[in-house]
Structure formats: structure tokens, C-alpha cells
Amino acid sequence: MTLLDLQHADGHWEGEVVWNTMLLSQYLMTHHILDSRALSEVDLKDARKHYELTVLDDGSWPFHCDGEEGSLYVTTLAYVALRLIGTPADDPLTARARAWMHRRPHGVAAVPTWGRMWLAMLGLYPYEGINPIPPELALLPGVVQRMYTHTRHVYLGLAYLYGARFQHTEINDEIRAELHGDKTNFRRHEIDDSDLFQRPIWPLRRGYDLLTAYERRPSRKLRAKALRRCAELAERELAASDGQCLSPVNGLLACLVLAHAGEPREQVLKRLTKLDVWRWQDEDDGLRITGASSAIWETSFAMRALVAGDAPEEPLRKAHEWLLGAQVVDELPPELREGRDRVAGGWCFFRDRTIRWPVSDSTAEALSALLLTDDAIGTRTPADRARLAAEFILTRQNPDGGFGTYERTRAPGWAEKLNPSEMYHGCMTDLSHVECTASCVSALVRYRRRWPDPRVDDAVAAGVAFLRTQQRPDGSYRGAWGINFTYAAFFVVEALTEAGVPVGDPAVAGVADWLLRHQRPDGGWGEHHLSCRTGEYVPHPHGQRTMTGWAVLALTRAIGPEHPAVLRAGQFLDWPQTIHEAASGVFFGTAVLDYSLYRVIFPVWATNVVEGFMRQPS
Structure with missing residues (x-):
């Protein structure tokens, strides 16, 4: 196929940008929390197809499209998403993934912070095992705005959800047991080697320890003000970007934030539909969310x-x-x-x-x-x-x-x-x-x-x-x-x-x-x-x-x-x-x-x- 053959009728070119299944997993989790009925049987079938096409021989999923080894972060989210869309625990796709996760030295407990947050929102990980992401940081003049754009918008969403201890009401004890077994030791600083690239330095870890003490009795007035501020910034980002957001990551988080903050359900679901601009779906590769x-x-x-x-x-x-x-x-x-x-x-x-x-x-x-x-x-x-x-x-x-x-x-x-x-x-x-x-x-x-x-x-x-x-x-x-x-x-x-x-x-x-x-x-x-x-x-x-x-x-x-x-x-x-x-x-x-x-x-x-x-x- 030539370059001219790939030109769209209106004059532009656009190819798919492939990363990994993490975004698809977060997309499915968000729909499960907000409205699982919004996805059709075809969507669910195509989602499973994409997981089948991208799984490695050992049952895990890699951190990126050319990865040759599994990522605990990506695999854990894929496992949970598959279970939420109805894949049985004894299905070969989930059974092999679960076996791989359990072979990791610290199991699912060592998933990186971003993974812990998604699990915690589904009641599958204790918030006490997560290094604090206090929303009060959004109240400090200029601090958040100095961060890189993608990072600050992701962390604004995570900070709200962490500060509110957001948790989906339908807790699945069965999936939680599948993930963790009888393990109850959730060390905040323990990260699996399959995902760790830059370990937080000692002063940052010490800061986490101090914030953990604060999280036991945070100021209610300050926390409420911080949550309002994070929600305001999430709504502002959605409005400025015509609902599409800087990336699907912060867009999905923003929908969860506004749902918890009290926005009417119909409006939140309209916002979620806007994020379908990040979807790619075809017979060859199934349903995926592009990076x-x-x-x-x-x-x-x-x-x-x-x-x-x-x-x-x-x-x-x-x-x-x-x-x-x-x-x-x-x-x-x-x-x-x-x-x-x-x-x-x-x-x-x-x-x-x-x-x-x-x-x-x-x-x-x-x-x-x-x-x-x-x-x-x-x-x-x-x-x-x-x-x-x-x-x-x-x-x-x-x-x-x-x-x-x-x-x-x-x-x-x-x-x-x-x-x-x-x-x-x-x-x-x-x-x-x-x-x-x-x-x-x-x-x-x-x-x-x-x-x-x-x-x-x-x-x-x-x-x-x-x-x-x-x-x-x-x-x-x-x-x-x-x-x-x-x-x-x-x-x-x-x-x-x-x-x-x-x-x-x-x-x-x-x-x-x-x-x-x-x-x-x-x-x-x-x-x-x-x-x-x-x-x-x-x-x-x-x-x-x-x-x-x-x-x-x-x-x-x-x-x-x-x-x-x-x-x-x-x-x-x-x-x-x-x-x-x-x-x-x-x-x-x-x-x-x-x-x-x-x-x-x-x-x-x-x-x-x-x-x-x-x-x-x-």
C-alpha cells in the first residue's frame, strides 16, 4: 500500500500508535465502575481478542508492544479487566496470568503505585499500602503547575481519588482472593523488578512516611478544599479539550473524579463517551485504546x-x-x-x-x-x-x-x-x-x-x-x-x-x-x-x-x-x-x-x- 493510498478523504494521514494493554484495561475498569452496560457484546469480544493477541507465551503481558518479558503492572490490570468483563478464573487466559503473577517474588502486592490505585478503586488493594498522593498539594501555589503536563493531570486525578478514598461499591471478594491469596503484607516501597525503572530516592520515601502519618488524621477542612480544587481542575481540563483530554489516562480519571464529586450520572456518561475518540477497533486486532x-x-x-x-x-x-x-x-x-x-x-x-x-x-x-x-x-x-x-x-x-x-x-x-x-x-x-x-x-x-x-x-x-x-x-x-x-x-x-x-x-x-x-x-x-x-x-x-x-x-x-x-x-x-x-x-x-x-x-x-x-x- 502506497503513501497516497493511506491518505484520508479529507486530506490527512493518521496511523495507530500502539503501546500496551494498560489503557484498554483502564478503559474497561472505568466502564465497569460507571456503566458496564455501555459496552456491547462485540466490544467485550473484541477486547478479549486483543488480550489474546498480545499475551506472551508465559501468560503475562509486556510493558510495551515490543516487550519480551511480562510487566506485573500491565498483567495485573489485564487480569482484573478480563475478570470484570466475564472471563472465568479458570479460563486459560486468566489462569496462566494468575500463575505468572503469583510467581513474582512479592506477588501482586508489589505492583507500582499507579496499578495499586486502580486496584484500590475496585476494592482490590488497601489504600494503606499506597504511598500517599495527597490532594492538598494542589493548594500549594504553583507547585502542581510546574510539573510536566501529562504528569500533573494524571496526578491531579489520582490525588483526588486517593484523598477521597474512592471505592466502587461492588467489591469482588473472589477476584481479591485470586490476586492476593492469603497475603496481607502490603509494603509501600516494594516495587516489582519487572516495572521498576527509577526507584524513588530516600528523601522522597521519607516524605511518603511523613505523609502517611498525616493521612491517619488529615485536616477535614483542608482535605475538602483540596478535593474541590482537584475536581475543578479536572472539569476545566475536560472543558478546554472538548472532553477529549490530554490523554486517555487522565481523561478516564477525570470522569471518575467528577462522578464521585457529584456530577449527574448522565453527564458523566456523556463525558466517558467523548473519550471514545481514543478507541481503535477492527477485525484484525480487536478493541484497543491508543496511547x-x-x-x-x-x-x-x-x-x-x-x-x-x-x-x-x-x-x-x-x-x-x-x-x-x-x-x-x-x-x-x-x-x-x-x-x-x-x-x-x-x-x-x-x-x-x-x-x-x-x-x-x-x-x-x-x-x-x-x-x-x-x-x-x-x-x-x-x-x-x-x-x-x-x-x-x-x-x-x-x-x-x-x-x-x-x-x-x-x-x-x-x-x-x-x-x-x-x-x-x-x-x-x-x-x-x-x-x-x-x-x-x-x-x-x-x-x-x-x-x-x-x-x-x-x-x-x-x-x-x-x-x-x-x-x-x-x-x-x-x-x-x-x-x-x-x-x-x-x-x-x-x-x-x-x-x-x-x-x-x-x-x-x-x-x-x-x-x-x-x-x-x-x-x-x-x-x-x-x-x-x-x-x-x-x-x-x-x-x-x-x-x-x-x-x-x-x-x-x-x-x-x-x-x-x-x-x-x-x-x-x-x-x-x-x-x-x-x-x-x-x-x-x-x-x-x-x-x-x-x-x-x-x-x-x-x-x-x-x-x-x-x-x-x-
């Missing part, structure tokens, strides 16, 4: 892949019109703006502008796609809309010259040491990232070619300086949102060369040398997701088409399309795909994501770029 939706991101890259080739004009015109229409052009109303940076001018990662959580690099890539399409086929991006985008990007630049994602950096780097998530890293504050910075630099350079602006000149210079500081001694750059060094190389080389840095400069030549050293004998590139965990390059056993596309796009700029390494890579991309393409996205270091369209877009883009160079007159 993200990346229509704007993938449409921008697909447009650039087509611009690099000999694509017909009409698909590009439709894509240009759709992408321009997806820009956020109005500001949030004052009652919804508390703690938010400006949104006008940006593009979201999501499929349209209604979610109103625009991102720096999504905006940058959308602006680049529009301007490059203008150059290729003569479309016209209005100057006022381009200026609005450039101004949005400028508001996301940090003092260090780099760019984060949703917001400017609001907390110092040491805040990452206070990470309570146990399973992730880099999730506490929106620090500058190599890829986001590179995307923003490239877009601003393209913008200033048409509309010169001294502010843009300063921002580009600062962005380039930041990128120089991030280069490692071996010439590579570490990424944060893809796997990993190969991903970063693609963005960095484009940004530096667009900004006028010569190819002989160490910042460009070093990346090229690093890529050449890591080319596989078959001509491709392949990087294992463990690179994201270790911080050092880990080769994949097989060449990967997506990563080879990234490397070729970088090398055509750095060493030219006629270099033997690029020609060998072209042969690799021309060969029929004979192996499973590994996932190439990631967030927070451990959550590997499979962007289904990446394996189409980037090989096509790389091939078109090389062939385009070859067609140029000598």
Missing part, C-alpha cells in the same frame, strides 16, 4: 515525503488545506487558561485543534510542511497564520536556547529526582529536547526566508547553540521521543544545515561519522529500544526501514546522496520487507510506541530525496 493520536505529526511528514518526490498536486493541496484548518487560531477563554501557556498559533499532536494542547515540534513540523508545499506546488500559506505559528514557537523557547514540548520549562532539572512514577524517567518537568529544538530551528529558518524577523534570528542562533551543547563525544545526539540516537540524528542534521552550519562543521560531520560507523552490513540501520533505557547505543538484531530512512535523510544532507553508504542504504530500502518492523517511538524512556505509519512515511521520504538528487542536472 496517542498523531494525525498532525504524520500528515506533516507525509506531505514532506511527497514534496520530495514526484507526487501529484491534488493530494498535497488537500493535505495543505486540512493541515491549515487544524491550526489553533484562538486563545483559551480566561476561565480555562489558569496555568497554561498561550495556545493560539500552535498545532496539536492530535487529529485536530479541538483538544487545544498544541506542541512546539508539532507546530514546527506543520509549519515546515506548509511552507515547503507552497514552494513545491504553489499553495499559499497566509502570512498572518504563519506569523501566528512562528510566534507560538518563540513562546516555547527555554532560557537555555532549547525547546520542550507543551510548555516552557517551569522547574529545575533536579525536580526529576523527585519522580514518584517508579516506571518512567524524564516525566517531571518539560525540559529542552534535542528533537523539539531541531524541529523548531528548521521551521523558524524556513519562516524567516519569507518573512525576516530579528526575533527569529536570535531564536535560531540560540537553538543552534543549544544543539551544539548536546552533542556527545562520539558525535551522536540522544533523542527523547524516538529510538533514539538514529532518530535524533535525522532532526539535528536537518536543523543545523538549514540554519547554515557547513557540513564540515563537527556538529554535522560528527553525526555523519557516527551514522557511518553504525551502518549494518546489509546497508540499513537498526537500533534497539534498550538504547532509551541505557543511554548508550544498542544495536537491533535486524535492520529497520524506519531508522534507515532517518539515517538516509540525515546523510544526504551531510555527505551527499552519491556516497556509497547512502547507495547501500537505498538498496536495503528497495528490498522487500521480510522481518517484523520494530517499534521506533518512545516516551519517558521506557514506554515504547509503534507509530504504524512511520514504516511507510520515512522509507518513502528517504527514497524520494535520493532519487530527487539523482534527477538534478549535473
